[in-house]
Amino acid sequence: RCTLGFMGCLTLSCVFEMDTTPESYLDLFPLEAIVYLTPDSENVLEDIDPGKVYVLGGLVDESIHKQLTLRRAREQRLQTARLPIREYMVKAPNSRNYHSETLAINQVFDVLSTYYETRSWPAALRAGVSSGKGYVLPDTAEQ
Numbered sequence: 001r002c003t004l005g006f007m008g009c010l011t012l013s014c015v016f017e018m019d020t021t022p023e024s025y026l027d028l029f030p031l032e033a034i035v036y037l038t039p040d041s042e043n044v045l046e047d048i049d050p051g052k053v054y055v056l057g058g059l060v061d062e063s064i065h066k067q068l069t070l071r072r073a074r075e076q077r078l079q080t081a082r083l084p085i086r087e088y089m090v091k092a093p094n095s096r097n098y099h100s101e102t103l104a105i106n107q108v109f110d111v112l113s114t115y116y117e118t119r120s121w122p123a124a125l126r127a128g129v130s131s132g133k134g135y136v137l138p139d140t141a142e143q
Contacts (some may be wrong), residue, residue: 043080089137
């Protein structure tokens, strides 16, 4: 099994360290340092803490596995957080009435790395949340 963890760095030159390993993140890091990012968390990620390890739980089909990553994190007694999509974005009208906060791993990585560089959630969410997810920043909602 491969796990993928993202750890914040202290300098902009090393925005994130990424590593894949057959070892579990539970064996590599102290439980109190791990934050499992899941769109189902009630906790909003307000800032990136360089002392934390952020684990991205990737799923391909969100309709089948609703809340699986949240359950997994709770079973492992890990802190959880979600990206602040609802706090900074609005639902865009669309013909399918589709709105999803579930992002692909590369989109989450784009959001996190852009936020770390800019310290701006609007800029970060613009970089990582595609319009196909049904959310837009308020300044683009009418366009």
